[in-house]
Amino acid sequence: MSKEKVDVLIVGASLAASACAKRLTDAGLEVVALERKRLPRNKVCSGILSPRGHRFLIENFGPLPGDILHEPTSCRGVTFHFPSMVSVSMDFEGGPTPHLNRKFSDYWAVKRSGVTVHEETSFAGLESDGKTIRIKAVRDGRELQYAARYVIGADGPKSQVRHSLYPDYIRSIPWFMVGQKFQRIIECPLDEDYFHFWFHPDLGHYTWSHARNRRQIVGVGFPAGGNLHQYHSNVEAYLRDKHGVKLESAEELEGCAQNFGPSLINRYIFGKGNVLITGQAAGFFNMLAEGMSCALYSGAIAGESVVESIQRNRPVQEVYRKLIASEVKRCTDQWNPIRMIFGNPHEADFKASMRKLSKREQLAVIRDILRFLRIYAPYKWGRQILSQSLIRLVQGEYPSSRWL
Numbered sequence: 001m002s003k004e005k006v007d008v009l010i011v012g013a014s015l016a017a018s019a020c021a022k023r024l025t026d027a028g029l030e031v032v033a034l035e036r037k038r039l040p041r042n043k044v045c046s047g048i049l050s051p052r053g054h055r056f057l058i059e060n061f062g063p064l065p066g067d068i069l070h071e072p073t074s075c076r077g078v079t080f081h082f083p084s085m086v087s088v089s090m091d092f093e094g095g096p097t098p099h100l101n102r103k104f105s106d107y108w109a110v111k112r113s114g115v116t117v118h119e120e121t122s123f124a125g126l127e128s129d130g131k132t133i134r135i136k137a138v139r140d141g142r143e144l145q146y147a148a149r150y151v152i153g154a155d156g157p158k159s160q161v162r163h164s165l166y167p168d169y170i171r172s173i174p175w176f177m178v179g180q181k182f183q184r185i186i187e188c189p190l191d192e193d194y195f196h197f198w199f200h201p202d203l204g205h206y207t208w209s210h211a212r213n214r215r216q217i218v219g220v221g222f223p224a225g226g227n228l229h230q231y232h233s234n235v236e237a238y239l240r241d242k243h244g245v246k247l248e249s250a251e252e253l254e255g256c257a258q259n260f261g262p263s264l265i266n267r268y269i270f271g272k273g274n275v276l277i278t279g280q281a282a283g284f285f286n287m288l289a290e291g292m293s294c295a296l297y298s299g300a301i302a303g304e305s306v307v308e309s310i311q312r313n314r315p316v317q318e319v320y321r322k323l324i325a326s327e328v329k330r331c332t333d334q335w336n337p338i339r340m341i342f343g344n345p346h347e348a349d350f351k352a353s354m355r356k357l358s359k360r361e362q363l364a365v366i367r368d369i370l371r372f373l374r375i376y377a378p379y380k381w382g383r384q385i386l387s388q389s390l391i392r393l394v395q396g397e398y399p400s401s402r403w404l
């Protein structure tokens, strides 16, 4: 059996992987990325890019071509809807951002990174003797072997690289399902320039809708094990009755499991020895399931850490854990109530939009948010969020002792 030897093997060919690969190929390292699917591959995602994610793509990969975007090609911001029927719209700082078609944007980014991708090749396990990592992969039912000095797990929420290091982790965190249906529009008063989100405890843990390519997406997130069709039809009926959204029957359905949670409570997972975990596999997830910007930045930091480790002859975990603290701050700050009250950790100004409401509406919104948060009580995140927020306030950063 032939064995391919590289400096760095990346698992995944999405955004975290592209950003990581760019740093590594720029430094002249030999890098291969394994991607289990054939490229360009579909990715379940709304494709709403944050201003920071947009900057990263331009700075690292150049101007975005039109053919990697969905219609409408940009998004102005987010509209929150509350059970009291108050709606609050807020624009992204710096203007609208591109509405990415992940099938083509990820392919574009990975090509721009200069990495060699082995498509339809699934990572299946690794072993390390402390110097060389031997990786097993599978393509067309055949087993392949790779040898690398470093491995990067950029393989998303259900990361197999993470699983190979921490087999029990998958059972230690709560899992959520998200599902979205695509429906032709009969009538839709929701402004198509915004991403719409409902803080409604009776609809689901994460309920959204937006326009894409002349169809409306209606999506809902709920604890794993729930019935997507039931959740979805409940949301569809609500949108029809309360917002006048009339849609034809669903033509298409997509869904997947999500590891929502680790970033709220500063429980990231960054790997062991020369194996680094990054992107959503490491737990990066910003508010409103915005995961592209933190995938890009954390992936780039993982790549930089490898380069730094080689150049300065330092253990890569030590370098990575030091450099990644800035992205941890960015991401966990988005969930930190102290930062939300006294600062603005998001890239849209919710407080400014709230000030435009009457006092009565403001009170209704606060009451609705508190009611909505109660559905998250079973996960016992509240105290952890509060204690991490206080440590952040006193020490200026989140404790790295909570990371795996």
Ligand SMILES: Cc1cc2nc3c(=O)[nH]c(=O)nc-3n(C[C@H](O)[C@H](O)[C@H](O)COP(=O)(O)OP(=O)(O)OC[C@H]3O[C@@H](n4cnc5c(N)ncnc54)[C@H](O)[C@@H]3O)c2cc1C
Residues within 6 Å of the ligand: 011, 012, 013, 014, 015, 016, 017, 034, 035, 036, 037, 041, 043, 044, 045, 046, 047, 048, 049, 050, 121, 122, 123, 124, 154, 155, 156, 157, 159, 160, 178, 179, 180, 219, 256, 258, 278, 279, 280, 281, 285, 289, 290, 291, 292, 293, 295
């Ligand atoms: C419904 C939904 C809507 C979302 N909307 C938005 C949004 O509007 N804006 C936003 O910023 N974020 C959004 N996100 C989140 C965002 O999609 C992710 O956070 C982001 O894609 C994470 O990037 P990543 O590179 O870490 O991992 P991923 O994008 O998950 O990429 C992982 C890659 O690894 C590959 N892979 C997995 N296992 C293996 C294996 N064993 N071997 C080889 N390859 C493997 C996968 O095929 C994939 O290509 C949304 C997510 C969902 C589910």
